[in-house]
Amino acid sequence: MNSKKNAYDVVVVGGGAAGLSAGLVLGRSRRRVLIVDAGEPRNAPAAHMQGYLSRDGMPPAEFLAAGRREVETYGVEIAADRVTAVRPDGAGEFEVDLADGGRVHARRVVLATGLVDTLPDVPGLAERWGRDVLHCPYCHGYEVRDQPFGVIASPAMGIHQALLVTQWSKDVTLFLHTVADLPDAEWERLAAAGVSVVEGEVAGLEVEGDRLVGVRLADGRVVPRSVLFVAAKAVPRDNLIGAVGAVGVLGALGAEMRDTPHGPYPAVDETGRTSVPGVWAVGNAASPMEQVVNAASAGYRAGVTINAELVMRDIDATADRRRAGVFTPEAEAQVAAAVGGHRVHGLTH
Ligand SMILES: Cc1cc2nc3c(=O)[nH]c(=O)nc-3n(C[C@H](O)[C@H](O)[C@H](O)COP(=O)(O)OP(=O)(O)OC[C@H]3O[C@@H](n4cnc5c(N)ncnc54)[C@H](O)[C@@H]3O)c2cc1C
Structure with missing residues (x-):
């Protein structure tokens, strides 16, 4: 050269x-x-x-x-x-x-x-990243508006994402996952926003016909959801x-x-x-x-x-x-x- x-x-x-x-x-x-x-x-x-x-x-x-x-x-x-x-x-x-x-x-x-x-350590998230596992409502929220949303709580961002995405859907479920508990003020904000809260660790996703249909918890419960927001690092x-x-x-x-x-x-x-x-x-x-x-x-x-x-x-x-x-x-x-x-x-x- x-x-x-x-x-x-x-x-x-x-x-x-x-x-x-x-x-x-x-x-x-x-x-x-x-x-x-x-x-x-x-x-x-x-x-x-x-x-x-x-x-x-x-x-x-x-x-x-x-x-x-x-x-x-x-x-x-x-x-x-x-x-x-x-x-x-x-x-x-x-x-x-x-x-x-x-x-x-x-x-x-x-x-x-x-x-x-870097996604939370839940099996299946990476495969659906950018399709129905999302991080940014400004990038994707309008396209998935009014669908049943799930949000995995993150130790770094807490409930912020769950509150924010209520602008795009009124059917929002927050999965506490590894977040042990929340201060009273945060429970009040979630209630005011109409966000349901599910306790317990998320173990995986339910997928049918290449579409997300639910979030599976470690105890075997499945909560039907078609969009899941996660706070990636x-x-x-x-x-x-x-x-x-x-x-x-x-x-x-x-x-x-x-x-x-x-x-x-x-x-x-x-x-x-x-x-x-x-x-x-x-x-x-x-x-x-x-x-x-x-x-x-x-x-x-x-x-x-x-x-x-x-x-x-x-x-x-x-x-x-x-x-x-x-x-x-x-x-x-x-x-x-x-x-x-x-x-x-x-x-x-
Ligand atoms: C799933 C998803 C959807 C998104 N949707 C939107 C959207 O709809 N609208 C929006 O505004 N933003 C969106 N974003 C955010 C968007 O991706 C970023 O804002 C944007 O890519 C940042 O541009 P960038 O040039 O900084 O980095 P990048 O676009 O990531 O580009 C960096 C480039 O550098 C290259 N590179 C890295 N290391 C090296 C190296 N050592 N040598 C040579 N090349 C290297 C990489 O290969 C890559 O091509 C989305 C993000 C994700 C994850």
């Missing part, structure tokens, strides 16, 4: 809504960009993506395919691969290792790796398989983290900048709360900020060289290449 060929202004790790959106604005800023995507977007199990203005109901795969076509229009490269490590190169930039054995150089890195939903997917190990790439780089109800997430500013100079984290890699539209927006903001920072950095470096009397035509050509030397492919729309 030729090192020049493999040097990018920005390597984006992850090609979901966040990563593609960063790639789009950077490509349009004439940056040399590589998006590396392992192809496991979080909402892949869902048939439709809801709540994205102008794309409401579009299949997630169709949305991402359109995004890939758009970024490629601007010369952004997309590699179907997995980043295994991101390492500082000792000069304020980065070496990025790929699972296929390749290595690329990046002036800036955007982590847009999403998160992994949302764990950021930053442990790029390989050299950085379980602490995650940001941990390995020494990034500051912040506590969330789902565990530690990187501390970022409003542009997605982490505490590690040169590394941004956007979308679900930075926050468990981001929906697709927010993830796309976060990627865009990061892209805009990174481009502006690189423009100013290169101009300041030239000014410094001129001031020091070490300016050469070669140096100027280098800067020109970095700022404007990236070929823009023909627009098709």
Whole structure:
């Protein structure tokens, strides 16, 4: 591999809504960009993506395919691969290792790796995830409105989900599962919301003809339900398989983290900048709360900020060289290449 060929202004790790959106604005800023995507977007199990203005109901795969076509229009490269490590190169930039054995150089890195939903330990949930076992009423509630809902209480979120989903159905049963008991005030809120409560551990699901029909308790009782909400634990997917190990790439780089109800997430500013100079984290890699539209927006903001920072950095470096009397035509050509030397492919729309 030729090192020049493999040097990018920005390597984006992850090609979901966040990563593609960063790639789009950077490509349009004439940056040399590589998006590396392992192809496991979080909402892949869902048939439709809801709540994205102008794309409401579009299949997630169709949305991402359109995004890939758009970024490629601007010369952004997309590699179907997995980043295994991101390492500082000792000069304020980065070496990025790929699972296929390749290595690329990046002036800036955007982590847009999403998160992994860790489901409660109940047999059968994973098989129905995103179909009739759900986590987010904003994503799916309207489509399953007025059906008999079940909600598995979670030690972290308590009864919140059960109360919230009454906006979409008045037939809601809360399964206390492993939550031992509730304070009096919570029983009062459940009663006021009309939520039935079933004590006892959930042991599995009843499914007929590939549809959820009930929730089975450990004592053998079956409560008929056709939709089940669960509070999945949302764990950021930053442990790029390989050299950085379980602490995650940001941990390995020494990034500051912040506590969330789902565990530690990187501390970022409003542009997605982490505490590690040169590394941004956007979308679900930075926050468990981001929906697709927010993830796309976060990627865009990061892209805009990174481009502006690189423009100013290169101009300041030239000014410094001129001031020091070490300016050469070669140096100027280098800067020109970095700022404007990236070929823009023909627009098709
Ligand atoms: C079942 C379900 C349904 C949902 N429905 C909706 C909905 O209707 N509307 C809505 O707005 N939101 C919905 N969401 C939430 C939505 O999935 C997220 O908001 C969105 O996917 C976040 O985008 P992202 O780009 O941050 O991450 P993702 O979309 O998860 O993309 C991350 C990408 O990074 C890649 N990646 C990870 N690690 C690496 C690596 N080391 N190297 C290379 N690539 C890597 C992954 O393979 C993946 O392709 C749903 C979530 C679930 C679980």
